[in-house]
Amino acid sequence: MNRKVFQLIADNTSGVLSRIAGLFSRRGYNIESITAGVTTDPNYSRITIVTTGDNDILEQIEKQVAKLVDVESIVELNPGDSVFRELIMIKVKADAAQRVEISTVVDIFRASIVDVTVDSLIIELIGDQPKIEAFLAMLESYDILETARTGIAGLSRGTESIVKL
């Protein structure tokens, strides 16, 4: 099994996301995460999909997605040539003493505390996935109440863009 990040530019019309998600579900492809947002040209959306599969499956995913009428282009975001970011919010149970300990970890990771109550904290961290995993590992000894992750967004490095908008 290999993991790939695909980025696609699609028409920003209703139903696009459902067509893409529907394609993945009916052909039995995995979606690890999917994020979507409008581009600088409001006619297009940029969608980032993280998926896994063997090489044949990954090739089929690329071809089947490219075939969708709404999809302008699909490219693989190669980890070496791309920047990935994900945002995670973590709600941790914390009393006054724990609060100080956690805030040290938060500083080291350049995360930030965005909400505090008497017995809880919400921490926000933006980073690539290894950083987020490492941060979660550091918090393992505390009582994590909830997490919310956005899934990754990414861009290729340099002046090249995947499609001229």
Add this chain to the structure above:
Amino acid sequence: MLGADAMAKCLEEEGVEAVFGYPGVAICPFFNSMLGNNIERILVRTEQNAAHAANGYARVSGKVGVCVATSGPGATNLITGIATAYADSIPLVCITGQVDSSLLGSDVFQEADITGAVESFVKYSYLIKKVEDIPRIFKEAFYIASTGRKGPVLIDVPIDIQNAVLKNFSYPEEVNLRTYKPTVKGHAVQIKKVFDALKKAKKPIICAGGGVILSNAKSELREFSHKNGIPVVSTLMGIGAMPTRDPLYYGMVGNNGKSYANKAMNDSDLLIMIGARVADRAIAQPDLVTENTILVHIDVDPAEIGKNVGPTIPLVGDIKSIFDDFKKEELNSDYSEWIETLNKYREAEKPRRKPDEKYVDPAVFITKLSEKMEEEGIYVADVGQNQMWSCGYHIVKNGMFLTSGGMGTMGYSIPAAIGARRAAKDRQIIAVCGDGSFQMSMMELATMMQHGLFIKIVVFHNGYLGLVREYQYNTYKANYSVVDLSGSPDFCKLGEAYGIKCVRVSDMQGIDEKIDEFISYDGPMLMELMIDPMDRVK
């Protein structure tokens, strides 16, 4: 002008001659507007058959078939027909009425999310939200359906949009689809690679699929094969790409195909798949094919290439355009030794059937019938044992062989033949079905009579769902479950009730005269053939 008038005008602009449909309240504005033009409105007896009829029409005319249904159950009834067209890449535009847009999503009477429901069976679908979008969307729908890998496109039109006023109607000259640009021309480098491979090959073979027929490249294929002496086999959908009796044609491949066709493909050193999907029915173990063979895969749909088997030389493009480029290349190879081997394979094929003389033998009957058909005749096979016999024993001359290949939809033949008749008023058209498939579409006899779309119908009567019975014979030791068709009507009396001439044939005595009479009769006719209930395809 109302939205509904605009819809009718769009169909005129597209040169539509006929629509196959079934009305309901949500599509009534459209049908009312259709009174103002010369497009024929053909009333089928259930919506599924509107899609099948449009399918038959599209395949024979080479144009886009149009079917129309109302919201809710009308639209959902279309789905099997849409899926059938999608599986065989047949260009359709399917128009459905929808409830008032302000009520969408509130589960009102006869509301169905049809664009959602057909998502996996259409090339694209539209739900029209503004009356101003009608001309653009219709233009795009016809364009998408008929270009690249063809297929069905659905347009869902809420009733308030049909009734809304459209101030200015102007039909776009061309489409402006930023994200849809199918490849037409084959890549020159890849074409050169194909010819390099052909020059090295000793035992090349072409496997022609339905794509050859869909891209209207039959004559190009024949010319290419004859000019260079390259033998051809076909898939089920590719039957008719070459005439059956062409010396360079070696039959249909696959588990229901000719053994010499499969042998030819397995022994080849260069296999050129053209417009074929390498699907499970044609090639049981795709990986084995490429073991000792260079595989060239030519298809308009890049996603088909490498889906089931990795090709050595992929070539994406429209098949007709690729053959035009092939014509420019010279190939002075001699494959006559290979042809001799293939001829030996073909001669060694022994008849496998031992029919019971008390009944009509479907294999012999099909050969005789198709031999007696005119040069350009259209043979529409249904699904079941009858389909297997039809593709095994039918002789195509210069006509067409239509059937539901990918989806295998029972009941396809009669409505598809009626649609074919609308496209070809003067050609001979015969639908061949079993007593199971006949009963799935026999309501369409009324459509045929009402609209004067006369066809000939052959019904193989064995009192069973024969292909399932055969499967149960092989798999469940002849423990038969839910395959007995007792309770079927007297088909001849039924035909006569519709005013159709009928004949029942119980054995092979005088069969030639009976076929002659059937073929020459001027008008609709049904021939019921009593076949051995226990007969098997193999």
